Structures are given as C-alpha cells and as structure tokens.
Amino acid sequence: MSIQEVSDLWQQAAACRGPNQVIFFPPSRLERRTDKRRREARAKEICLTCSVKDPCLDYAVGIREQHGIWGGLTENERREVAAVTA
Template sequence: MAFYDRSPGDLWQAHAACRGPEAFLFFAPTHFEKKEEKISRETRAKMICDSCPVRGDCLDYALAIREPHGIWGGLTEQERRVRLARQTG
C-alpha cells in the first residue's frame, strides 16, 4: 500500500474539478436521501469527474487509502470496493 501525505501539499487536489460550489455532490447528505436523489447526485458528481484534469490522481489516492466515503476519481464507494477486490483477488 502506498503512503500518502494528507497535508495541503498534495498539489493535485488544488486542481480538482470538484473544488467549488458543487462539492456537496460528492458526499451523501446528513439527512435521508431517496434512491432517485442519490442516483441524480452521483451522476452529477461523476459528470464533473469526467472533465477533471486530476481524475487519475484522485482515484489512485482514494484506492490507496481505502477511502470509505464519497465519489473519488469518478467512482462511488461501492465501485471502489469492487475494483479493490478485483485487484487483490
């Protein structure tokens, strides 16, 4: 497993397309979210990821630290778990 420094020195994060007013799309809300709302939110977040210049770095980071929440690198928590299982299986 790679070591990642979580300090502000992670320059790729400064270039992430998810930084800004729609950052809330990348994580589940604190209130109940209907299935349709979740699908819509995740689809919108993934659309932002599609044009992100650091999408690969983001996904690599999330996989390396086993990030359990949110959309990172265009993948949901479940999609990342499946990818990790395939890599280790």
C-alpha cells in the first residue's frame, strides 16, 4: 500500500465529505469577519464528531496547508501547533 493510499483511507472517513465541505474553506467572494467566524465555528463542530481528526490535523500541519479548517483548527491555529512541535 502506497503512502497516497494510506492518506486516502482517512480521507474516506472524513466527516466533512459531501455538501458540508464548502464551509471548511473561505468563499471566493469577500467574507465578512462575523460570517467567517460563524462558518469556522460550524466546521469545527463537525470536526469534533470526526473519527479521523488526528490524522487530518497531522496531514495539514505536515504539508503546511495554508487554507481552511483541518483537524478542527484554522490556518492560524495550525501555525501555532507547528511552531510548538517544531
């Protein structure tokens, strides 16, 4: 099994798959701060229920993903995690 296949396995169990996926990333249009906070809070609630939260966060921190909610954290929160673990 390749590294890509292992990566795909956790992604198949992601609670954010499907129509909710759009709330995990900023829209292409300008987003007001209050709308962003609300969207991120909804995404984080889904992450709390996700069985693959840990591998998701490890993956996002590992590739230094710049956008979206991954593993229940925003990009800024992931940067803080990466700085602590570096």
